[in-house]
Amino acid sequence: MVTERGLQVLRAIVQDYVDTHEPVGSKSIVERHAFGVSAATIRNDMALLEDEELITAPHTSSGRIPTDKGYRVFVDHLAQLRPLTPAQRSAITTFLGEPTDLDDVLARTVRVLTQLTGQVAIVQYPSFSRATVTHTELVQLSPSRLLVILVTDTGRVSQRIALLTSDLDETDVAALRGRLASLVTGRPVREGAERIEALRATLPAEPSRIDKALLSVSHVVAEELEEFRQDRLVMAGAATLARREQDFRGSIHPILEAIEEQVTLLRLMSEMVTDAHGLGASIGRENEAFGLPEASVVTSDYDAGGGTARVGVMGPTRMDYPSNLAAARAVARYLSRLLDEDETRR
Amino acid sequence: MVTERGLQVLRAIVQDYVDTHEPVGSKSIVERHAFGVSAATIRNDMALLEDEELITAPHTSSGRIPTDKGYRVFVDHLAQLRPLTPAQRSAITTFLGEPTDLDDVLARTVRVLTQLTGQVAIVQYPSFSRATVTHTELVQLSPSRLLVILVTDTGRVSQRIALLTSDLDETDVAALRGRLASLVTGRPVREGAERIEALRATLPAEPSRIDKALLSVSHVVAEELEEFRQDRLVMAGAATLARREQDFRGSIHPILEAIEEQVTLLRLMSEMVTDAHGLGASIGRENEAFGLPEASVVTSDYDAGGGTARVGVMGPTRMDYPSNLAAARAVARYLSRLLDEDETRR
DNA sequence: ATTGGCACTCAGGCCAGACGAGTGCCAGTC
DNA sequence: GACTGGCACTCGTCTGGCCTGAGTGCCAAT
Numbered sequence: 238m239v240t241e242r243g244l245q246v247l248r249a250i251v252q253d254y255v256d257t258h259e260p261v262g263s264k265s266i267v268e269r270h271a272f273g274v275s276a277a278t279i280r281n282d283m284a285l286l287e288d289e290e291l292i293t294a295p296h297t298s299s300g301r302i303p304t305d306k307g308y309r310v311f312v313d314h315l316a317q318l319r320p321l322t323p324a325q326r327s328a329i330t331t332f333l334g335e336p337t338d339l340d341d342v343l344a345r346t347v348r349v350l351t352q353l354t355g356q357v358a359i360v361q362y363p364s365f366s367r368a369t370v371t372h373t374e375l376v377q378l379s380p381s382r383l384l385v386i387l388v389t390d391t392g393r394v395s396q397r398i399a400l401l402t403s404d405l406d407e408t409d410v411a412a413l414r415g416r417l418a419s420l421v422t423g424r425p426v427r428e429g430a431e432r433i434e435a436l437r438a439t440l441p442a443e444p445s446r447i448d449k450a451l452l453s454v455s456h457v458v459a460e461e462l463e464e465f466r467q468d469r470l471v472m473a474g475a476a477t478l479a480r481r482e483q484d485f486r487g488s489i490h491p492i493l494e495a496i497e498e499q500v501t502l503l504r505l506m507s508e509m510v511t512d513a514h515g516l517g518a519s520i521g522r523e524n525e526a527f528g529l530p531e532a533s534v535v536t537s538d539y540d541a542g543g544g545t546a547r548v549g550v551m552g553p554t555r556m557d558y559p560s561n562l563a564a565a566r567a568v569a570r571y572l573s574r575l576l577d578e579d580e581t582r583r
Numbered sequence: 584m585v586t587e588r589g590l591q592v593l594r595a596i597v598q599d600y601v602d603t604h605e606p607v608g609s610k611s612i613v614e615r616h617a618f619g620v621s622a623a624t625i626r627n628d629m630a631l632l633e634d635e636e637l638i639t640a641p642h643t644s645s646g647r648i649p650t651d652k653g654y655r656v657f658v659d660h661l662a663q664l665r666p667l668t669p670a671q672r673s674a675i676t677t678f679l680g681e682p683t684d685l686d687d688v689l690a691r692t693v694r695v696l697t698q699l700t701g702q703v704a705i706v707q708y709p710s711f712s713r714a715t716v717t718h719t720e721l722v723q724l725s726p727s728r729l730l731v732i733l734v735t736d737t738g739r740v741s742q743r744i745a746l747l748t749s750d751l752d753e754t755d756v757a758a759l760r761g762r763l764a765s766l767v768t769g770r771p772v773r774e775g776a777e778r779i780e781a782l783r784a785t786l787p788a789e790p791s792r793i794d795k796a797l798l799s800v801s802h803v804v805a806e807e808l809e810e811f812r813q814d815r816l817v818m819a820g821a822a823t824l825a826r827r828e829q830d831f832r833g834s835i836h837p838i839l840e841a842i843e844e845q846v847t848l849l850r851l852m853s854e855m856v857t858d859a860h861g862l863g864a865s866i867g868r869e870n871e872a873f874g875l876p877e878a879s880v881v882t883s884d885y886d887a888g889g890g891t892a893r894v895g896v897m898g899p900t901r902m903d904y905p906s907n908l909a910a911a912r913a914v915a916r917y918l919s920r921l922l923d924e925d926e927t928r929r
Numbered sequence: 930a931t932t933g934g935c936a937c938t939c940a941g942g943c944c945a946g947a948c949g950a951g952t953g954c955c956a957g958t959c
Numbered sequence: 960g961a962c963t964g965g966c967a968c969t970c971g972t973c974t975g976g977c978c979t980g981a982g983t984g985c986c987a988a989t
Contacts (some may be wrong), residue, residue: 275932280983298938298982338744376720376734384740386732388722394730396740398684431977475821479836482828490825497822575717608951621963626952644951644969 239289242272243282247291248315250283251303255557258484260300273333305521305554308533312518318563324565325353329571337365338394343471346548346572351474353564356552357496359534361506362469363391363541363576370421370429370462375414375454380404383413385457389426389465391541399457401450409447416451421458430462468507468546470499484553485531492532492551501527506547509536515545515569516562521554537562539569541576548572585635588618589628592801593637594661596629598650599902601650604830606646651867654879658864664909669700671910676915685709685739689817692894692918697820699910702898703842706878707852708815709737709887709922716767716775716808721760721800726750729759729796731803735772735811745803747796755793762797763804770864772808779805814853814892816845830899831877838878840896852893855882861891861915862908867900881907885915887922894918 239247249270250366253261263279266272272279286292291307294300303311321329331344332349332501343360350358368389376384381401388394405413420436421429433455440448475496478489485492493503505527515538526551533556536549548569550561585593595616599607609625612618618625629647632638632876637653640646649657667675679688689706691712696704714735722730727747734740766782767775779801786794821842824835831838841847851873857863861884868876879902882895894915896907 260982264982274930276982277932277934277984278930281931284984294983296938296940298980300982323952328714372722372724372730374720374732376718376732378734384718384732384734386720386722386730386742388724388730394742394744396732396742398662398740473843476836476839479834479839482834488825488828493822493825497819537682606951610951619963622951623953623965624961624962627962630953640952642969642971644949645971646951 239285243285244315246279246282247286247307250292250301251311254302255555259303260295262300283579289535308520312558316559318561321563321567342575346568347471347473350568354550354561355477356535356550357474358550360471360548361546363546364468364544367425367544369425373417373422375410377410383454385454387461395461397457397461399454403446405450413450419456426462426465430459433459468503470502481553484555487531491528495529513536535565537565537569561571585631589631592625592628593632593653596605596638596647597657600648601901604735606641608646608840654866658904662905665905667909667913677916686923692818692914693819696914700896700907701823702896703820704896706817706894707892709892710814713771713890715771719763719768723756729800733807738778743803745800747799749792751796758793759796763800770805772811776805777809788790814849818842819895830901833877837874841875857884862889864910881911883911883915886919
């Protein structure tokens, strides 16, 4: 069984290893930390830690490095978040500044987070699945092309072009506008999508010209609503990976791939297990299913328009968890505040 | 002076070096190419090429590799585009498929291009500076928040939120809508921006409530029009860089940086020098001013709504220019056709 | 339980030598 | 004059052996 001091030794090993990027030996531990015992004692503790598979020796006679399991224990039981420096705090407020809209907020957020941590930063868009459609608008671009605009109470605006099979005039569009509004305005996106589905069924086999148009438009709307329900990510800091190249024993390819793909990261982010404070960490091999066995992700939940979403960073397994968690939490808190203020204006 | 055969030797060196990634010696040249002369003769030619700084030897006794100048001569005088394979041709058509709008077209394009070349692909958005505003629309989100929508004849749609200092009712918005339309609708974006500028000057020192609102809205519109005039890029294939890591003697950091920054690449893309066929290459040190001394970019112009823009790929100096140029050209041609068809619907 | 001592292991650095790819030069040939 | 075969030379790379030092595990002593 690992003793209390044993755990402290684990903590020391994780800290030193993250610092120096070199396997840490018993001697350097007694030098750098005030354990008040000799190196031999530390060695005994380390032997126990190795039995528990919390640390491992890269080769027979060298110091130890934490295993993924070791990092997990460290994060769960030993890490205390490192509070941000005043400089970092002020960086958040100045960088985030006076954002104009949701896209802008998140773009700034992700940049500030990569700046704070030096890692790849990821921000999940607030979930729109419970969002309500507040406005719909149709703009006629040409006789057969309609621009469809949707706005939700979460501040998301999207537009899309519907191609019509027959030409419409201004009064047709006005009629269409009314029918579309009654169909989805004021409804949650999910319900809107369902009502469109239902509409399909009720239309006669030989729809009128305007019904046909409504069908085209509602098809586009349904697609767009569907997209609302899918989460999205914003990312930044891919360039920082090049600096950290040797941290990934394999290559940074899987990471870059994941960044481009997005969909893998989306799943990873949403499947994260978080603690009572909304903090989560997914470490090394735990990400193997996502093709990222050498990467860790730490996240913090933030509140946005009723629901919650996540901000986080992705980096090598050997990352500085306390700092990164603290940065994610700080940014998440600021973000929650910012979006809450906004709430009143929606 | 470099002889005709000397140039053929240069071509052989470039081709073999790109193939093998190893310095190429006189012997391997006579083996792989039917020059009908001996290695010693090739050596003499190589000595001349070295005098002209078209090739260089990494160390005293090793084969030669092309210099940036050598690549330049190769591209300008020696390279003949390698026609795409039928498989590649069909990849273009199937991948590009049935795109819905401009964003979609370009997103598909960039993916197909990175797929064809295995390099980072870049597509410039068509220039909107000569675009004309065809529609404006205002949607009231709340008493003090207006959604402003702009549509141009190039198919670009954008929206933005204007915060008002005082609340408006429906009739106010209608009035505003009319004034905004008469201000910019049917005008080129540049002219629209100027007219807004002019409007500013004419408004009284104590503007009415509606004038104030118009000011806020037009401010947002002006910003958005400004953004229309800035070109944008779509990119894909950053993950391919990891595979090619050792090709960049330094690190891939500058490249990743450039991809994130965009603005450097924007300048680089627009300052490219192209030949009569709209093909361009910027090689190695020629990109030093952009912080990319180890990268090359090849581009092909495409037509879009009257103006032209560029597609291209970025990769190591030691890239396969004939293939990449051919791929860029093929994609550009397809893109031109696709956008031309579209033209009729705008 | 802790400690100092000690034998042992092993990665990494260093050196010397062998190897070989490739060059430059030169004298000879067509 | 252009080309060629031959040859001495250079120099990067590979190999194997040696040494060093950090770090370990174990044990007897406290």
